[in-house]
Amino acid sequence: MNVLRVLSGIHFKTVLKYTIRRLLLVIPTLFFVALITFGLAKAAPGSPFDRNPDKPPKQEVIDRWNRFYGLDKPVHEQFILYIVNVAKLDFGLSVVRQRPVVEIIGQGFPVTAQLGIQALLLALAIALPLGVISALKQNTVIDYVSLFFATIGTTIPSFVMAIFFIYLFALGLKWFPITGWGTPQHLVMPTVILAMGAAAFLARITRASMLEAIRQDYVRTARSKGLREQVVVVGHVLKNAMIPVATVVGPATAGLITGSFIIETFFSVPGMGREYVRSILSLDYPVIMGTTLLYAFFIIIANLSVDLVYGMLDPRIKVAN
């Protein structure tokens, strides 16, 4: 937010220039993300071909595999080759599963996206009414109860929450299957648990932002000229209170996408996140690189969207230099 300064007026030309400059920065940033990930993956001792300690493959077999995947070349050559290929949208072959990385991500991504979008919609459906009501009824029982749930939602880690949910709803009440993917029943628990953190976060922001808006002079003016309470709340308070909320939906979405890999691993959901964890445990470099780059891309876009959405929604904000 430090790039934003409160000044009067909005200049679309500046915003456009700013957007282009930020977009151009995406590529070098991704390059460094690739460099760091590549360096770390290469620093890891061991090779993806010796994961089975009971049946170590013969050295000549390992050598042949290394040649096939280009792992026998010097590290800097491997990196340059990788970057050149990525520029052509070729992310290489999975070392462990002998399939193109694009295919693996292509299969996992729709699942992760579905989970993420469901969770986002659910989170908004819970958070907005909860935040608004608790701000309008500040310091009442409703407010305290919803604040308490928001605190729990932001504090308890998702996999711990998942344990309590499974114990209660899968083992105890037997409403949902424990793990797996495919039927609508399988969707419920991962979606709800993934949504919880985001819902709690968004509810807190909504409440704080509503409270801020309620105390503004224009709200007092609206009341004093005799507008009905409903009109004041919807037309004056809510409209302005939604600006900060809108700006955090981007990061919240990025959080949902990247946060889903724990949930996916936990519930055996065949998404990108599970592939990510699996690739890290098996040192499958190409899959590690591909998924990390995609994740980083989402984070960058989400961070960029905050600044731009803020500039568009709030005419008081001007993008400074």
Next chain:
Amino acid sequence: MATASTTQERSAELNVLARKQRSLWGDAVYRLMRNKAAVGGLIVIAAAFLVAIFAPLLAPYDPILINQPVASQMEPQWTGSKYTDARFLLGTDFLGRDILSRLMYASRVSMVVGFIPTAIVFGLGVTVGLVAGFFGGWIDQLLMRFTDIIYAFPDFLFLIIIVAAFRQSAFGKVMDGLLLIFVAIAVVGWVGVARLTRGQVLSLKEREFVEAARSVGATSRRLMTKHLLPNALAPLIVTAAFAVPSAILGEATLSFLGVGIVPPTASWGGMINEGFPLFSTNPWAVLMPALCISVVMLAFTFVGDGLRDALDPRMKT
């Protein structure tokens, strides 16, 4: 007494009542202590510390002592299930290890992992942020470009990549993997603190009191340590208070995914990882560490919220 300086002295002299004076920090402590949730959180944290320190005295068994097959997968006493054993209050895990003892020893991992990396993160981050914000120039440019890159990495992804890369090296096995986790959390966390400190310094260094100090010839070092740092401290303390539980969570998540603390050393996340495949047979082996993580995380959050409200009432939401 013409030299009477404090309000108390002057009020005593004039024989009038004066409100007891409290310093800014004293005031903050007073406000914190009136916050029931924060005090409750502090008590829980203190208790967790005591358990961690005295685990060898409190724990009924050796946490890695295997009682198989006589007493594996025992359930806690109160469940009344036929799979209980009077010797094990909270039951045993799949290898027949006493769960209560493991929980107690695991609290050591969580407490250490909460505080040591946070101390490293703040030592490093505050120093770099102060210097970058104060002097500007290429140090500042370098820091900002570097944070741009680090910010593109989701925190936890970065953490898991570092840990996964080094966990099988000799370094990754030092102190059952704790050292690697310290370093990884520090590497991921310090930039955020540096950026926060830098922002604070940038806004503070134009203020009159800094100008005044500079005009009477204060050195850069004095300006930074005596004027800028104390005034930037409040948001840093609040951030630190939240950094501790997030480090604990980081370790728990890594151990849960199987890349954290090296078994057989007990950690709450690791206990969940080990118990989860048999969750439906013996849920308590998983529920107990999950409960411990929840309680400790909530305690730290309450203290963090309390500190934020106490240090800056304007930030109260």
